[in-house]
Amino acid sequence: xxxxxxxxxxxxxxxxxxxxxxxxxxxxxxxxxxxxxxxxxxxxxxxxxxxxxxxxxxxxxxxxxxxxxxxxxxxxxxxxxxxxxxxxxxxxxxxxxxxxxxxxxxxxxxxxxxxxxxxxxxxxxxxxxxxxxxxxxxxxxxxxxxxxxxxxxxxxxxxxxxxxxxxxxxxxxxxxxxxxxxxxxxxxxxxxxxxxxxxxxxxxxxxxxxxxxxxxxxxxxxxxxxxxxxxxxxxxxxxxxxxxxxxxxxxxxxxxxxxxxxxxx
Ligand SMILES: [Zn+2]
Ligand SMILES: [Zn+2]
Numbered sequence: 001x002x003x004x005x006x007x008x009x010x011x012x013x014x015x016x017x018x019x020x021x022x023x024x025x026x027x028x029x030x031x032x033x034x035x036x037x038x039x040x041x042x043x044x045x046x047x048x049x050x051x052x053x054x055x056x057x058x059x060x061x062x063x064x065x066x067x068x069x070x071x072x073x074x075x076x077x078x079x080x081x082x083x084x085x086x087x088x089x090x091x092x093x094x095x096x097x098x099x100x101x102x103x104x105x106x107x108x109x110x111x112x113x114x115x116x117x118x119x120x121x122x123x124x125x126x127x128x129x130x131x132x133x134x135x136x137x138x139x140x141x142x143x144x145x146x147x148x149x150x151x152x153x154x155x156x157x158x159x160x161x162x163x164x165x166x167x168x169x170x171x172x173x174x175x176x177x178x179x180x181x182x183x184x185x186x187x188x189x190x191x192x193x194x195x196x197x198x199x200x201x202x203x204x205x206x207x208x209x210x211x212x213x214x215x216x217x218x219x220x221x222x223x224x225x226x227x228x229x230x231x232x233x234x235x236x237x238x239x240x241x242x243x244x245x246x247x248x249x250x251x252x253x254x255x256x257x258x259x260x261x262x263x264x265x
Pocket of ligand 2: 187188190208209211212
């Protein structure tokens, strides 16, 4: 994707990290304002973090918020950068996003100085695509297998590029209080990631870790219970014994047994 200004960072990882724009560059023309409305698959796919980073890169002030029909972006700044933002906001959207409709409404600048992620707005009778659950991304897998990572072997690892969506969403717009993650309060390190624009868990609604998120447990028909790593070991042990184990995933139960054991099958 081409950039008219040439400030686009070369290293754009899956998380969509952009090089921060420092200083105020004077572009041609006077400041303008605009309200951009996007609909389609734009919630639960890292869209607000992407918009925030893109606005920072284009040196634009304003805000982004989810509403029940999509995403609203208010921006203002140099005319050329506003136009650049408008074309890049759909062309460079995160991999899971799918912009179906995009509109721009010009308005006079309000004198905004910073960019922020605002609270979601509820609009009745609007329609938005609900994202599916997304399989683990490479970054999360690396962390999962790294003994020095705080999410080492944590089964509910996720980020803005992956993890549960459809099965945890109770209602749109997509925000943690409207998901089944609402009963888990983020620990300080998770909260810090959630608020860090340069982190790939910036505004990741299901963000969690071993300390603050959901846990594994195993229960047999007699009510015996095992937790954490022990739960996993117990499940493996039972499978080897020819038992059938119902594994509760985020989307329902999965019945497992040893496929080479005729009795179990
Ligand atoms: Zn991930
Ligand atoms: Zn945590």
